[in-house]
Amino acid sequence: MSRFLASIAVTLKPTVNDPEGLTIASALHNLGFAGVAxxxxxxxxxxxxxxxxxxxxxxxxxxxxxxxLANPVIERYHCEVGEEDPEEG
Amino acid sequence: MSRFLASIAVTLKPTVNDPEGLTIASALHNLGFAGVAxxxxxxxxxxxxxxxxxxxxxxxxxxxxxxxLANPVIERYHCEVGEEDPEEG
Known part of the structure; x- marks a missing residue:
């Protein structure tokens, strides 16, 4: 048995409303990041x-x-498996 | 001006306690994933x-x-910039 590290990204599907993202975009604009689309x-x-x-x-x-980890109705996921980095402990 | 997509991962530093991660690990064990370390x-x-x-x-x-986006006291971040995927809208 070896040890692997799976990096799992769970994101909302593109058609699902994302109030957290909208709030962050607005905060970035307020900080002067005008290029944030x-x-x-x-x-x-x-x-x-x-x-x-x-x-x-x-x-x-x-x-x-x-x-x-994911709600398949509104989210999609992406898993990437690699060898565990020994430095990470 | 072109449009780029930055994927920004913000994770807790290895020495910082992560109660959410511990709860998820325990739930995965309860579901029968015995190999989760x-x-x-x-x-x-x-x-x-x-x-x-x-x-x-x-x-x-x-x-x-x-x-x-990140609290540098307890978190670290990693940014990866690529061309925006036109399919994503």
């Missing part, structure tokens, strides 16, 4: 997984998304 | 920026992190 907010999970292979870790990570 | 939670912002070049967009995105 839009902001979408999302969640990020870094999951350390013990698995036999990277493929198994990837499949486990996608299973976690559908069963707990 | 740890979970860290974070935030993700996708910022559409009008800028003259990718370098300018990168520098603006890092400025946004230090001034609004």
């Amino acid at each position: 839009g902001v979408r907010s999302g969640k990020l999970f870094e999951v350390a997984i013990e698995a036999a292979s990277a493929d198994e870790a990837q499949s486990l990570a996608e299973d976690m998304c559908t069963r707990l | 740890g979970v860290r939670s974070g935030k993700l912002f996708e910022v559409a920026i009008e800028a003259a070049s990718a370098d300018e967009a990168q520098s603006l995105a890092e400025d946004m992190c230090t001034r609004l």
Whole structure:
């Protein structure tokens, strides 16, 4: 068994209203960032997984998304699996 | 001026306690994911920026992190700037 690190990004689907993103965009404009055309907010999970292979870790990570981490009605997710960085502890 | 998309990941520093991550790890164990060794939670912002070049967009995105999006005392951030995907609208 090796340890893998799955980086899971969960974002709202493009058609779903994102009040947090709108608020952040407005705050950035108020701070003088005139070039900001839009902001979408999302969640990020870094999951350390013990698995036999990277493929198994990837499949486990996608299973976690559908069963707990993402709401498939309004959100989509993207999982990227890599070797765990030993510096991260 | 072109439009760029900055993907900004804001995560807690490794030494900072992350109760949300601990709760998610415990929920994943309860769902039968025995291989989960740890979970860290974070935030993700996708910022559409009008800028003259990718370098300018990168520098603006890092400025946004230090001034609004991240708390440098307990969080760290990572900005990645790319061309905006036209499919995303």
